[in-house]
Amino acid sequence: MAHVIAVAGKGGVGKTTLCGLLIQYLCESGKRPILAVDADANSNLNEVLGVEAGTTLGEVREDMERAGMDTQHKIPAGMTKAAYLEMRLADTLIEEDDYDLMIMGRTQGQGCYCFVNGLVQTQIQRLQSQYPYVIVDNEAGLEHISRGILPTMKTAILVSDCSRRGVQAAGRIASLMKELNLKPEKVGLIINRAPNGELDEGTLEEVKKQELDLLGVVPHDDMVYQFDCAGKPTVQLPKDSPVRAALKGIVEKLGL
Numbered sequence: 381m382a383h384v385i386a387v388a389g390k391g392g393v394g395k396t397t398l399c400g401l402l403i404q405y406l407c408e409s410g411k412r413p414i415l416a417v418d419a420d421a422n423s424n425l426n427e428v429l430g431v432e433a434g435t436t437l438g439e440v441r442e443d444m445e446r447a448g449m450d451t452q453h454k455i456p457a458g459m460t461k462a463a464y465l466e467m468r469l470a471d472t473l474i475e476e477d478d479y480d481l482m483i484m485g486r487t488q489g490q491g492c493y494c495f496v497n498g499l500v501q502t503q504i505q506r507l508q509s510q511y512p513y514v515i516v517d518n519e520a521g522l523e524h525i526s527r528g529i530l531p532t533m534k535t536a537i538l539v540s541d542c543s544r545r546g547v548q549a550a551g552r553i554a555s556l557m558k559e560l561n562l563k564p565e566k567v568g569l570i571i572n573r574a575p576n577g578e579l580d581e582g583t584l585e586e587v588k589k590q591e592l593d594l595l596g597v598v599p600h601d602d603m604v605y606q607f608d609c610a611g612k613p614t615v616q617l618p619k620d621s622p623v624r625a626a627l628k629g630i631v632e633k634l635g636l
């Protein structure tokens with residue numbers, strides 16, 4: 381069984397950025413191959429990693445829903461719907477040297493995300509034995525966690541910025557996991573974008589109040605932001621980047 385790591389937290393706090401750097405660090409440390417899962421409907425982990433997005437699970441879901449309904453969405457002759465689904469799912473893995481990336485994506489179809497959520501869950505369950513690590517970048521909502529999509533997660537990394545609201549959101553996710561009896565072996569918090577890498581007293585107070593285990597603090601680094609604005613993959617940050625160094629320290633502390 382793979383070590384499933386889920387990254388969660390409020391929107392815009394740096395989950396995807398840190399996820400990408402975590403994947404890069406683990407690959408460089410020989411902890412490969414990794415299954416990277418972009419479980420945000422508004423996917424962009426591929427941009428942080430610098431890879432082209434392919435077919436998403438959401439697209440497969442839509443095609444399957446329309447299969448057989450018009451000439452564009454035909455199931456090949458002699459193929460069952462189940463076999464066709466298998467074939468399409470195989471297309472959703474983007475294979476890189478050190479990791480494979482699976483993107484959930486969104487669906488425009490009516491109804492809820494249930495089907496795609498279900499696909500994410502079954503795909504992780506089916507594929508995980510082939511990888512020592514599965515890293516899941518979650519969306520800001522509590523959807524995946526509340527629906528129990530990640531029952532097998534071993535490590536939950538909660539990310540927050542320096543705001544109390546961010547830390548409170550992380551606290552809520554931690555409580556929800558307890559309520560759902562998910563029991564990851566480790567639940568820890570990373571505070572990201574700290575000015576000069578220093579934690580404010582007020583933020584620290586909130587971390588204590590929420591009873592969260594602080595794994596580490598990642599500094600705000602203008603270069604991360606500039607790379608983002610220029611459309612450059614975050615993984616191309618220089619090796620001595622303070623953000624990469626901070627993340628390395630955290631991963632070592634986690635013993636991954």
Ligand SMILES: Nc1ncnc2c1ncn2[C@@H]1O[C@H](COP(=O)(O)OP(=O)(O)O)[C@@H](O)[C@H]1O
Binds near residue numbers: 394604
């Ligand atoms: N340590 C950091 N220093 C500066 N900018 C950062 C840092 N971490 C993330 N960012 C920027 O913050 C924005 C949101 O990050 P992102 O990883 O997309 O957040 P999330 O996935 O939580 O929504 C992006 O523009 C990203 O480049």
Ligand SMILES: [Mg+2]
Binds near residue numbers: 395
């Ligand atoms: Mg994100």
